[in-house]
Amino acid sequence: MSHEIEIKNGTARFAYAVTGGAPWHKLGTPMKGLGTLDEMLAAAQADYTVHLTKVAAVNEDGELIRDINGDPIIIEDSQATIREDIDGSMAGLATVGNKYTIKQNRELAERALAVVGATKGDAVIDTAGVLYDGRQFFMTIDLGPLVIDPVGVNDKIDRYLVLSCGHDGKVPIRYANTDIRAVCNNTVRMGLSTATRLFTARHTKNVDSVLDDAQTVLEISTEWAKGFKEQAERMLSVQIVREAGHIDKVLNQVFPIKADETERQKNNRDQINTLIRGIYVNDRNAGGFGNNGWALFNAIGEYLDHHREADNKDKAIASMEDNSWVTRKKIDAHMAVLSLV
Numbered sequence: 071m072s073h074e075i076e077i078k079n080g081t082a083r084f085a086y087a088v089t090g091g092a093p094w095h096k097l098g099t100p101m102k103g104l105g106t107l108d109e110m111l112a113a114a115q116a117d118y119t120v121h122l123t124k125v126a127a128v129n130e131d132g133e134l135i136r137d138i139n140g141d142p143i144i145i146e147d148s149q150a151t152i153r154e155d156i157d158g159s160m161a162g163l164a165t166v167g168n169k170y171t172i173k174q175n176r177e178l179a180e181r182a183l184a185v186v187g188a189t190k191g192d193a194v195i196d197t198a199g200v201l202y203d204g205r206q207f208f209m210t211i212d213l214g215p216l217v218i219d220p221v222g223v224n225d226k227i228d229r230y231l232v233l234s235c236g237h238d239g240k241v242p243i244r245y246a247n248t249d250i251r252a253v254c255n256n257t258v259r260m261g262l263s264t265a266t267r268l269f270t271a272r273h274t275k276n277v278d279s280v281l282d283d284a285q286t287v288l289e290i291s292t293e294w295a296k297g298f299k300e301q302a303e304r305m306l307s308v309q310i311v312r313e314a315g316h317i318d319k320v321l322n323q324v325f326p327i328k329a330d331e332t333e334r335q336k337n338n339r340d341q342i343n344t345l346i347r348g349i350y351v352n353d354r355n356a357g358g359f360g361n362n363g364w365a366l367f368n369a370i371g372e373y374l375d376h377h378r379e380a381d382n383k384d385k386a387i388a389s390m391e392d393n394s395w396v397t398r399k400k401i402d403a404h405m406a407v408l409s410l411v
Contacts (some may be wrong), residue, residue: 075199076200076287078115080381084199085101085114085197086101086197087101088101104212105198107195124144126145127143131402144272151170151237163204164237172233178207179233179259194213196211208235210233211231216229217228218302303364305362305364306364307362307363308411309361310362317347321346323406324370325399327339342378345377351378355372
């Protein structure tokens with residue numbers, strides 16, 4: 071699966087804070103810590119300017135096609151976006167409609183910082199990058215961890231605001247709350263699709279008024295964190311007693327026994343249950359946080375996202391889609407854990 075990060079003159083247009091770890095693709099400019107807007111845009115070479123132009127007809131040799139009067143033939147119902155880099159070089163991006171309105175990477179990044187109450191001089195940006203030869207831009211702001219049960223298990227869940235936008239007339243402006251760090255196109259899509267809060271705006275003439283509502287819609291510092299924390303701590307309060315068959319009860323709800331189950335299906339289900347039990351007792355779950363519903367819920371999620379038999383593309387797509395069978399299984403796991411109370 072491709073990262074889609076633009077490579078120009080041998081350099082990846084991506085920057086990341088090393089405190090969050092190197093990205094899987096090993097590309098980009100490492101930063102010593104979270105960066106300011108100016109630092110990250112410069113390191114990712116993402117502070118380019120997008121212009122709107124008319125679209126003219128050209129022949130196979132790149133020469134303008136002219137009418138009988140010698141005037142260039144202009145395609146009236148279309149425009150084009152072009153990128154101007156800081157070194158003055160220019161390149162075409164895409165054709166767009168006549169209603170298209172440009173929003174620069176810097177402007178949208180400043181709005182994202184304003185949404186979380188930060189300024190362009192605050193070092194809160196974790197990643198920034200350019201995708202598809204400049205047609206898309208993304209940035210991740212580190213909101214700090216959300217602590218589940220701070221006086222008990224003290225489980226820390228990473229929180230980010232992901233900004234994603236396009237200059238191609240296809241990808242809208244999007245801000246999303248997520249616990250997935252954006253390091254490439256795949257993780258941008260995953261973060262947006264699993265976002266608890268997602269705000270989308272099209273590149274049209276009313277985009278400014280729409281974006282002004284972003285802070286209200288996202289409710290980053292209050293309702294999102296509150297709801298996530300409440301659900302996690304509800305599951306954390308559920309004690310998993312093996313002797314009472316609690317693990318079996320949850321697994322049987324998530325992976326129910328079928329009335330016409332074949333021997334092969336039974337064996338597959340038994341293998342799944344055994345694998346989840348092994349994940350449950352490791353240090354990332356019950357081994358580190360105790361025998362509780364939160365640990366069991368995370369074990370089931372870890373199995374679905376990483377350990378089930380499927381190719382990586384299938385696992386990534388199923389984990390990203392809101393209405394996939396994997397997402398439904400996670401909802402089933404959540405409800406099954408709470409049913410033990």
